[in-house]
Amino acid sequence: xxxxxxxxxxxxxxxxxxxxxxxxxxxxxxxxxxxxxxxxxxxxxxxxxxxxxxxxxxxxxxxxxxxxxxxxxxxxxxxxxxxxxxxxxxxxxxxxxxxxxxxxxxxxxxxxxxxxxxxxxxxxxxxxxxxxxxxxxxxxxxxxxxxxxxxxxxxxxxxxxxxxxxxxxxxxxxxxxxxxxxxxxxxxxxxxxxxxxxxxxxxxxxxxxxxxxxxxxxxxxxxxxxxxxxxxxxxxxxxxxxxxxxxxxxxxxxxxxxxxxxxxxxxxxxxxxxxxxxxxxxxxxxxxxxxxxxxxxxxxxxxxxxxxxxxxxxxxxxxxxxxxxxxxxxxxxxxxxxxxxxxxxxxxxxxxxxxxxxxxxxxxxxxxxxxxxxxxxxxxxxxxxxxxxxxxxxxx
Numbered sequence: 172x173x174x175x176x177x178x179x180x181x182x183x184x185x186x187x188x189x190x191x192x193x194x195x196x197x198x199x200x201x202x203x204x205x206x207x208x209x210x211x212x213x214x215x216x217x218x219x220x221x222x223x224x225x226x227x228x229x230x231x232x233x234x235x236x237x238x239x240x241x242x243x244x245x246x247x248x249x250x251x252x253x254x255x256x257x258x259x260x261x262x263x264x265x266x267x268x269x270x271x272x273x274x275x276x277x278x279x280x281x282x283x284x285x286x287x288x289x290x291x292x293x294x295x296x297x298x299x300x301x302x303x304x305x306x307x308x309x310x311x312x313x314x315x316x317x318x319x320x321x322x323x324x325x326x327x328x329x330x331x332x333x334x335x336x337x338x339x340x341x342x343x344x345x346x347x348x349x350x351x352x353x354x355x356x357x358x359x360x361x362x363x364x365x366x367x368x369x370x371x372x373x374x375x376x377x378x379x380x381x382x383x384x385x386x387x388x389x390x391x392x393x394x395x396x397x398x399x400x401x402x403x404x405x406x407x408x409x410x411x412x413x414x415x416x417x418x419x420x421x422x423x424x425x426x427x428x429x430x431x432x433x434x435x436x437x438x439x440x441x442x443x444x445x446x447x448x449x450x451x452x453x454x455x456x457x458x459x460x461x462x463x464x465x466x467x468x469x470x471x472x473x474x475x476x477x478x479x480x481x482x483x484x485x486x487x488x489x490x491x492x493x494x495x496x497x498x499x500x501x502x503x504x505x506x507x508x509x510x511x512x513x514x515x516x517x518x519x520x521x522x523x524x525x526x527x528x529x530x531x532x533x534x535x536x537x538x539x540x541x542x543x544x545x546x547x548x549x550x551x552x553x554x555x556x557x558x559x560x561x562x563x564x565x566x567x
Contacts, residue, residue: 181239187219188246195250202253202363203530207319212254217285224262230280234401237409237474241416248420252534253363255417257317263410264288267325269402270387272379289318290325299328299343305377308343311370319365322347340384349374360537390486403481407566408495411543412473415502418538422463422506425531429517455516462509466502473498490556492567497553503539504546510535
């Protein structure tokens with residue numbers, strides 16, 4: 172698909188998301204209250220193809236990439252941050268099996284229905300021990316967003332070819348029948364993502380559903396002319412870039428709600444009634460809007476860098492990957508500051524239980540602090556690259 176066709180496909184998908192937007196918005200408070208996105212919302216997202224952005228075309232997907240996912244998920248986030256978050260997680264997670272053997276790819280999509288996934292690529296401690304033509308897998312994987320709606324899950328494991336062998340870091344794919352869900356996700360923001368712990372006990376997994384970390388996260392496929400566009404998308408760059416798309420959409424929604432209320436609400440204990448008669452209020456709205464736009468521009472630049480690299484066979488340099496992390500850091504910092512600005516502008520009503528702006532505030536401030544996207548580490552990664560020194564993490 173050329174760039175023009177992909178842009179048109181993205182616009183069409185965004186239009187379909189707006190079509191189900193009222194349903195997502197109606198259920199946003201319910202998702203927050205019940206700590207999971209309602210099934211009817213997930214089915215609506217499935218029906219319009221929003222969960223097939225990074226699915227191969229041969230399985231009915233878009234083969235969309237980072238930019239399509241950013242635009243689609245930020246639109247979902249405008250209506251429901253939690254629905255956007257699990258959409259991103261599923262769309263990124265289904266990329267990962269594409270780095271496994273072809274038999275695994277066929278197996279996962281064999282049912283013909285929508286493939287929905289959860290994944291945990293850090294927090295080792297689980298184990299896969301060789302047994303015949305497979306592995307025995309046991310462990311717990313916390314913060315597995317979308318686990319309520321997933322039919323497969325991928326988790327990091329320590330691979331051991333014999334019980335006494337030195338472990339190697341890798342990943343295993345498990346079917347939903349092979350794990351249980353432990354209810355551990357209790358937060359004040361992003362409550363509806365269902366980011367609970369999934370648990371497997373002594374489960375047999377075929378050998379081809381277990382791969383070494385270098386296979387899944389390394390650059391070999393990114394340099395392969397035989398690999399597809401989706402296989403060449405860099406997971407460690409892709410994930411933190413698009414994970415912020417839901418909070419981006421939520422910040423836009425919070426700004427619009429604040430603007431809409433400004434013609435009815437006063438600046439308490441002042442002569443400004445309504446709020447939009449205050450020059451300071453107008454200035455604050457302009458500043459918050461600019462910060463949200465800044466976040467969008469930096470995220471789009473990061474997405475475009477990832478997509479362009481995946482169209483070729485030259486892996487991104489470490490400096491380029493570090494630059495992406497710096498872009499993400501600046502985006503999350505601006506979104507956090509914009510939401511603080513909005514809270515000051517709208518006033519203490521922001522924090523009323525029934526106020527949707529308060530829910531959006533909690534969601535954004537939680538989402539932008541995801542460990543892979545948070546500003547402090549991202550800026551340090553970017554700064555280390557500029558200084559020519561070692562980054563503070565191997566996950567660049």
